[in-house]
Amino acid sequence: MNSVPRQRLVVIGNGMAGMRTVEELLRRAPVRYDITVFGAEPHPNYNRIMLSSVLAGEKQIDDIVINPRAWYADNGITLHTGDPVVGIDAKAKIVTSASGKAVPYDKLLLATGSKPLMPPLPGLDLPGVVAFRDIADTDAMLQAAEAKQRAVVIGGGLLGLEAAWGLKRRGMPVALVHLMPTLMERQLDVEAGGMLQKDLTERGLHFFTHAQTERIMGDTKAEGVALADGRTIPADLVVVAIGIRPNVDMGKVSGLEINRGIVVGDDMATSDADIYAVGECVEHRGQVFGLVAPLWEQAKVCAARLAGDALATYATPALSTRLKITGIDVFSAGKLAAEDDGDEEVVFRDATKGVYRKLVVRENKLVGAVMYGDVADGGWYFDLIKGDTDVSELRDRLIFGQAFADAGCCGGAKGSIDVAAMSDDTQVCGCNGVSKGAIVSAITEKGLTTLDEVRAHTKASASCGMCTPQVQAILSFVTGADADAPEAMCKCTDHGHDFVRHAIIDRQLKTQGEVRKTLGWKTEDGCAKCRPALNYYLLCAWPGEYVDDYRSRFINERVHANIQKDGTYSVVPRMWGGLTTPDELRAIADVADKFKIPTVKVTGGQRIDLLGVKKQDLPAVWADLNQAGLVSGHAYSKGLRTVKTCVGSEWCRFGTQDSTGLGVKLEKLMWGSWTPHKVKLAVSGCPRNCAEATIKDIGIICVEAGYDMVIGGNGGIEVRVTDPLVRLSTEEEVLEYSAAFMQLYREEGRYLERTAPYVERVGLAYIKKRILEDESGRKALFARFLFSQSYAQNDPWAERASGGVDAHEFQPLVVVS
Amino acid sequence: MQDWIDIGTIADIPRLGARTVDTPLGEVAVFRTGDDEVFALINKCPHKNGPLSEGIVSGRKVACPLHNWVIDLNSGEAQAPDEGCTTTLPLKQEADRLFLGLVTAKKKVAHG
Structure with a gap:
């Protein structure tokens, strides 16, 4: 059979828009073209947006490569990197490159992006002046x-x-010069821009706003910047980042129609029907582009046209902006302010918390949102803008966000994302241009079950992370058919956590080997997921009998210290209820001096953290701390961490009970216990709740009439306020009820499940039934806890400081010089 | 040239565990599996240089303690979808003694 000769497609520009077009084209028409790509940079295709994360040290160059060289080879694409195209003969349909290659084409795609906008300043050509555009910069x-x-x-x-x-993150003193009075004036209103400047000033950046740069100072290299008002700022490095302009060079050499950019129609074709253009080099209906979302859309339309779809047309989507500075949350979309009397602005401001949001509403539709501080609802507002949704029903609650607005109108569909209503084309991840359809097919084709897997395979939510809730919702939606079947513990077994725990008790399984053999594990010695879980379940089921398997513990629990990112450890001695003494503090200070511990920090749990301890020093550090009576604070364990207290009736004029004393008693009762996940307690001496008991696993709030016990709180990623359980009248009752709840959680919580999700899973009514209504059951739980504790309360530091336990952990086998 | 350095006996390494050897190449992790196989790798995860010797060993794999990348002890390759590779070193066992193969020439090792 004769094959139809393939057409030749030449792509000039190896950036995000060009390669996305090629990816889309390969999906639609994999064999239609022989593809040749020219790139001016010597690298494969990478995610330019993430360069700022590389600069900040959060990502490496390798992390931001989109398509490695192997991808070009696998798809039969000829790639010429570091070889810019210098000539196009549109009549003969041939491009020529700087190195002299001449390649004929049937269709040509221009995706040459943009150039940094360089103002006409004297001194701009001095060494030490750079733009911020590519890997070389x-x-x-x-x-x-x-x-x-x-x-x-x-x-x-x-x-x-x-x-x-x-x-700044890299350790340089940095000043920023800006022509306008406020920062990011095209995306933020004056208020949000001001908050941003204040926050960044606190973080050590210096700002010169309303400042016109007159020239770069220096003779042989950049030495500073001179402003029009006469001020000068010394500098060894000057970064010019005032904007970009379309790179139209290729349009010029091929004689195409050019305005600000290379002019394209709705079909992404230029004035030459065989030459297409996408990305930042184009101008479409008078608009040029700098954000990534429209590029993905252009790529899709252009690919469709190249594949022969004569109907695909491009329209610029609504745009949103997010700043990638860790810890600074800014979001904006659509209009920044009311434009006339018909527009309404709704503003919410909480200066103390640093939260600001402004919505612009026009004819019952949301047309703009500016957010600072808390941007969790940014995606929701953006959906309302894009969807042209009538918000009149939500109008008076809109500003408070989705959870509140939904709760008000439809009975509490909390934060629900309507996955079913999303079309397959809906773009979920703006940073990486991933649609709902792409995520769904990755999940179904590759059998993905976790958010991390979805991120690894699709890159959705892997960059800025803002779309994580949507990606999670899609994952739940797609895999939801199996929602009734319990999730398997790991790939070694099909059984869920609860089944395995029951089997351990029912069938009297007492070692990990027995569990794996009896329950048909697919692996000989399990994996890093199931081994720690089994170890905990056996330890909980058979206290005093099961021998803890340190090889099934994460490193922190194995060496009783917290591993840090550089491989050193942190050491946190226990301070009962947050109390300490001058002698203890002296001992800690002496240890820090003796072992040259670089950082000493007070923790959020009212203790002191010694950071940067070398592994081989740990036993000696512990021995010295033990000398002063200090023991392990278990700051590394899935177990009791801290009992935070306020000073209570002993000192405080508002205190109703001895909260500090009660906290110490609780800590003495519970220290050393192993639990499914970490457990934190707090005791507050009055309802002012200075110990923040309402976000702890167990909280006690003292009142005149006794003690309010609250449970299931969490201050982590997903903040959850505790549920009130019971009011008790004596300290003895507090100890009994708290320990009984602790034991219930120990016996029923799944490994790595905190009390907050545990309480949500079983329900507060169930906990009340077990702890409040069943007195003998409660006392039995309490007794089982005490029995377990009789084996658990040994200071692991003392056991290791003396050199007896796990000595091999702390020394190298041999040193080869 | 390559030297075989005596680093001790297999019993010095806990089963499903690892010990480290300080070498001119940096720290080397020596692993022992449940089946008493032994492997030597540079003690750095290809992801963020996490100390692999501190990870949980199962089968012929170790999970890095920092971000849970799973590394094949035999090849040094990261388990998909992660991509990366840790350098493996020759290790031989004679009776119960272990010998680590180290290139001791003064040539600098290239870091890519």
Whole structure:
């Protein structure tokens, strides 16, 4: 059979828009074209948006590569990197590159992106002046940062701020010069821009706003920036990040229609029907582009056209912006402010918490949102804007966010994301341009079950993370058919946690080997997921009998310290109820001096953290702390961590009971216990609740009439306020009820399930039935807890400081010089 | 040239565990599986340089303690979908003694 000769497609530009077009084209028409790609940079295709994360040290270059060279080879694409195209003969349909290659084409795609906008400043060509556009610029900035020199960034938009923050993170003193009175004025209103400037100033950036740069100072290299008002700022590195302009060079050499960018129609074709263009180099209906979302849309339409679909047309989608500075949350979409009397602004401001949001409503539709501080609802607002949704029903609750608005109108569908209503084309992840359809097919085709797997395979929510709730919702929706079947513990077994725990008790299984053999494990010695869980379940079921398997514990529990990112450890001695003494403090200070411990920090749990301890020093550190009577604080364990207290009636004029004393008693009762996940307690001396008991696993709030016991709180990723369980009248009751709840959680909580999700799973009514209504059951739980504790309360530091236990953990086998 | 360095006996390494050896190449992790197989790898996860010797060993794999990448002890390869590879070193056992193969020439090892 004769095959139809393939057409030749040449792509100029190896960036995000060009390669996305090629990806889409390969999906639609895998064999239609022989594809040749020219890239001016010497790298494969990478995610330019994430360069700021590379600069800030949060990602490596390798992390941001979208398509490695193997991808080009696998798809039969000829790739020429570091070889820019210099000529196009549109009549003969041939492109020529800098190195002299001449390649004929049937269709040509221009995706040459943009160039940094460089103002006509004297001194711009001095060494030490860079733009922030590509890997080479980023490398230059990183090199300067290594020398710890001073930097000035010109431009207070998205790019300039991310550049400034990245350099600051790398240890450089950084000043930022901005022409306008407020930062990011195209995306933020004056109020949010002001909050941003205040926060970044507190983080050590210096700002010169309303400042016109006159010239770059220096003779042989950049030495500073001179402003029009006469001020000068010394600098060894000057980063110009005032904006971008479309790179139209290729349009010029091929004689295409050019305005600000290379002019394209709704079909993404230029004035030459065989030459298409996508991305930041184009101008569509008078608009040029700098954000990524419209690029994905252009790529899709262009690919469809190249594949022969004569109907695909492009329209610019609504745009949203997010700043990638860790810990600074900014979101904006649509209009920044009311434009006329018909528009309404709704503003919410909480200066103390640093939260601000403004919505712009026009004819019962949301047309704009600016958020600062808390941007969790950004995606929801953006959906309302994109969907042109009538918000008149939600109008008076809209500003408080989705959870509140939904609860008000439809009886508490909390934060629900209507996955079924989303079309397959709906773009879920803006950073990586991943649609709902792509996520669904990855989940079904590859059998993905966790968010991490979805991230690994699709990159959805892997960059800024803002779309995580949507991705999670899609995952639940797609895999939801099996929602009734319990999730298997891991890939070693099909059994869920609860089944395995019951089997351990019912069938009297007393070792991990027995469990795996009896229950048909698929692996000989389990995996890093199931082994720690089985170890805990056996320890809980057979106290005093089961021998703890340290090889099934995570490193922190094995060496009784917390591993840090550089492989050193942190050491936290227990301070009962947060109380300490001058002698203990002296001992801690002496240890810090003796072992040259670089960081000493007070923790959120009212203790002291010694950070940066070398592994081989741990036994000696513990021995010295033990000498002063200090024991392990179990700051590393799935077990009792801290009991936080306020000073209570002993000192406080509001205190109703001895909260500190009660906290110490609780801690003495519960220390050393192993639990499914970490457990934190707090005791507050009055309802002012200074010990923050309402976000703890167990909280006690003292009142005149006794003690209110609350359970299931959490201050972590998903904050959950405790549920009130009972009011008790004596300290003895508090100890009994608390220990009984602790034991119930120990026996029923799944490994790595905190009390908050445990309480939500079984329901408060069930807990009340077990702890309040069944007195003998409660006393039995209490007794089982005490029995278990009789084996658990040994200081692990003392056991190891003396060299007896696990000595091999702390010394190398041999040292080869 | 390659030297075989005596690093002790297999009994010095806990089963399903690891010990480290300080070498001019940096720390080397020596693993022992449940079946008493032994492997030597540079003690750095390809992801963020986590100390693999501190991970949980199961089968012929170790899970890095920092971010749970799973590394094959035999090949040094990360388990998909993660991508990366840790350098493995030759290790031989004679009777119960273990010998680590180290290149001791003064040539610098290239870091990619």
